[in-house]
Amino acid sequence: MAKQATSAQVGASGSTAPPPSRRERVREATLREIKAIARSHLAARGPAGVSLRAIAREMGMTAPGLYRYFGSLDELMRSLQADFFTELSGVVQAADSSLPPDDVDGRILASLRAFRAWALADRAEFALLFGPPSPHHGTPAEGEAAEAARRFAATFFALFDRLLREERFTVPPDTELSPALCHQLEAFAQHTGFRPDNVPKGALRILTSCWVRLYGMVCMEVFEHLAFATGDLEALFEAELRDALTRLGVEYRPPAAP
């Protein structure tokens, strides 16, 4: 049946890619299935609720078989981390490009709201990406996951860079920064691919500050701390967003009505 569709119309793959053999295709499929089930368990039962045996059971196979796909449970988790990072990047970028290119303010607002929305909709996934590292269930991003994390960060930096190029906000002169802070910002720039001569350190200071506020706000909301009674802290997030973006010279607009 499906066999006939195998070799014929793959067509559109890049010329350098050797046509994925049937073996590779089914391998890729089970690989995706494993990760899909793992994710569902993660969302339903928390990080500790992801078990190879349970995944295998649900797939109709046995746990040792999974070791043909992942070297360990940790490795599976790291692979999930990488997936989530790229998914999140995609969500943010999609929000960004859902508005006309010249509406820079609207785009950045949409992007940041998309970040929060994803975090709230996929709390366990967010926790895996931005929560505490742990020998089990997701070490600090390594290898593939680190790469995905870097690409995610770049997504945000791009937004910020637009504002910087447009000279939306006044950057504090470097003389206002303590030497230690200068040093730290320089290391940060280097680590993230900013060319330090290209972007003033004062601007980096502002970027990090805004990011911290956003990150802190979303963490608080996802991790449900500060005993904020129930539920959705949208108003507080919006207030924080407004403050942070105003500092960046972005004109705040309230979210579209539900």
Add this chain to the structure above:
Amino acid sequence: MAKQATSAQVGASGSTAPPPSRRERVREATLREIKAIARSHLAARGPAGVSLRAIAREMGMTAPGLYRYFGSLDELMRSLQADFFTELSGVVQAADSSLPPDDVDGRILASLRAFRAWALADRAEFALLFGPPSPHHGTPAEGEAAEAARRFAATFFALFDRLLREERFTVPPDTELSPALCHQLEAFAQHTGFRPDNVPKGALRILTSCWVRLYGMVCMEVFEHLAFATGDLEALFEAELRDALTRLGVEYRPPAAP
């Protein structure tokens, strides 16, 4: 030997407290031992590395025996949470009272730095308190832990309240706050014991904003995110602290030299 010291000089206990029977004392002792070992395992092997069996083994007993002290592993974890909250409260208060009472600015600086210092020194403990909730290894604070969390929050609110009473900073008028935000801040005030008529909502807005920045900064540092290369982000924390406290009308002073 030590038997003689038993009943004699307990003396100074409050009159209403029935002298703790010998049984109660040894129970209290083993209870402390359990929690001490659990904590050491937590710090050494992470949240998932705390196991009843391992604790029991280290104590020279068997796992089921621990069920005379805790109904489950989760309960042990919650108990640890409570302990950590009160320990953290103590650390912050100690820092606060390490300076003369009239040095309000110095006191709040010391308190906030103490918060960060504790978090960095006891990362796993911090993660348990402020990290993502999880069915295992520490549900959202309940019962005793919730009480301890509330007392910790009160510690911070007290600091803030001093500044508010001294009218250090200008609070935005309530008319600047969106209705939704007003509602949320009101709920917050109620939930945390602030009397809403006693403290303007604009002030609460500032309090939460400052807390978010602090919390976000420390989370980022403890959870080691944003790929900030290595290590200690003190300069960045100090910069954030400076900004936040300036907004509160507190005169920033750099930390004492090492």
Add this chain to the structure above:
DNA sequence: AAGTTTGTGTGAACAGTGTTAGCTTCGGTG
């Protein structure tokens, strides 16, 4: 002083877990 209750801990057992080793079985290739 003797008897009874209560608290504390044990051993065995159940149901899970990650992970390794050795074996089989089947798909794709020469």
Add this chain to the structure above:
DNA sequence: CACCGAAGCTAACACTGTTCACACAAACTT
């Protein structure tokens, strides 16, 4: 067709939380 390697299974080891029935000793009562 023969072969080789990938995929999967079974069995096993060493763990985990948790429950149950039982033993022992301390504490309280009569």
